[in-house]
Amino acid sequence: xxxxxxxxxxxxxxxxxxxxxxxxxxxxxxxxxxxxxxxxxxxxxxxxxxxxxxxxxxxxxxxxxxxxxxxxxxxxxxxxxxxxxxxxxxxxxxxxxxxxxxxxxxxxxxxxxxxxxxxxxxxxxxxxxxxxxxx
Amino acid sequence: xxxxxxxxxxxxxxxxxxxxxxxxxxxxxxxxxxxxxxxxxxxxxxxxxxxxxxxxxxxxxxxxxxxxxxxxxxxxxxxxxxxxxxxxxxxxxxxxxxxxxxxxxxxxxxxxxxxxxxxxxxxxxxxxxxxxxxx
DNA sequence: TGACGATAGTTTACTATTAAACTAATAAAT
DNA sequence: ATTTATTAGTTTAATAGTAAACTATCGTCA
Numbered sequence: 001x002x003x004x005x006x007x008x009x010x011x012x013x014x015x016x017x018x019x020x021x022x023x024x025x026x027x028x029x030x031x032x033x034x035x036x037x038x039x040x041x042x043x044x045x046x047x048x049x050x051x052x053x054x055x056x057x058x059x060x061x062x063x064x065x066x067x068x069x070x071x072x073x074x075x076x077x078x079x080x081x082x083x084x085x086x087x088x089x090x091x092x093x094x095x096x097x098x099x100x101x102x103x104x105x106x107x108x109x110x111x112x113x114x115x116x117x118x119x120x121x122x123x124x125x126x127x128x129x130x131x132x133x134x135x
Numbered sequence: 136x137x138x139x140x141x142x143x144x145x146x147x148x149x150x151x152x153x154x155x156x157x158x159x160x161x162x163x164x165x166x167x168x169x170x171x172x173x174x175x176x177x178x179x180x181x182x183x184x185x186x187x188x189x190x191x192x193x194x195x196x197x198x199x200x201x202x203x204x205x206x207x208x209x210x211x212x213x214x215x216x217x218x219x220x221x222x223x224x225x226x227x228x229x230x231x232x233x234x235x236x237x238x239x240x241x242x243x244x245x246x247x248x249x250x251x252x253x254x255x256x257x258x259x260x261x262x263x264x265x266x267x268x269x270x
Numbered sequence: 271t272g273a274c275g276a277t278a279g280t281t282t283a284c285t286a287t288t289a290a291a292c293t294a295a296t297a298a299a300t
Numbered sequence: 301a302t303t304t305a306t307t308a309g310t311t312t313a314a315t316a317g318t319a320a321a322c323t324a325t326c327g328t329c330a
Binding site for chain 1: 277278279280
């Protein structure tokens with residue numbers, strides 16, 4: 001078993017993700033949102049509250065406030081006050097928002113899939129499992 | 136074999152890297168540089184010219200200008216004019232810069248390795264193999 | 271109940287980032 | 301040789317991101 005260079009793997013992985021983001025950004029912008037706003041939309045079903053979103057996306061709460069405000073103005077999501085806790089806002093994708101999110105993720109997936117294609121389906125499945133455990 | 140959701144792999148991976156960066160940022164700051172400046176230092180040996188750095192790090196040239204200026208002021212790198220092409224600046228790590236870069240990367244590796252500890256050794260090795268193929 | 275600490279989300283005020291325009295040097299074409 | 305196009309790096313001007321402080325609500329313990 002060869003010794004693993006954690007830092008090198010990290011760096012390769014980081015550069016990979018960043019270059020995919022930069023490649024795809026102009027196409028995402030054409031959908032009417034920014035890359036980070038797409039990330040917010042993509043987590044909305046699983047994490048419908050701003051504070052949770054800030055947590056899973058590793059971004060500060062004020063940034064979420066800004067993105068949510070823009071996404072709401074653009075008609076991609078709406079908010080409801082949680083009756084059980086009046087502090088909380090439940091965020092809900094509009095049909096238009098869901099359509100746009102799906103398109104955006106498709107763009108991202110397409111660009112990423114080009115790299116992922118270096119793995120066979122079994123390896124891709126393996127990678128998914130491992131990353132789930134790390135999350 | 137279930138169909139692989141590329142977007143999901145993407146998102147898991149992205150969130151993993153971002154959370155590691157956020158975890159480590161305060162410790163890196165204590166070394167006297169910012170996270171993105173560390174990334175610049177880390178690529179300096181392999182990519183000693185600002186334009187190349189902007190390319191591999193997927194960041195705009197003016198950002199590199201800013202980071203390099205700060206790193207130079209902090210004594211972590213120096214620049215030489217390339218005699219063959221007077222437009223180009225060759226960037227060189229100072230001994231202090233190299234020491235700091237090594238420490239910074241160690242912090243990053245340690246934080247990443249901590250996440251990696253959720254996997255058993257066989258799984259870690261598997262992940263390393265998969266990510267290396269993607270790089 | 272009411273006082274205290276914690277939590278959700280926002281606002282404000284400041285810093286970081288970057289697109290666009292610029293200078294300087296090189297390369298290629300005429 | 302001189303024009304033209306290209307490239308390296310910087311500056312400027314504007315936008316994006318965020319820490320700190322704020323409001324409102326909730327939970328709990330006396």
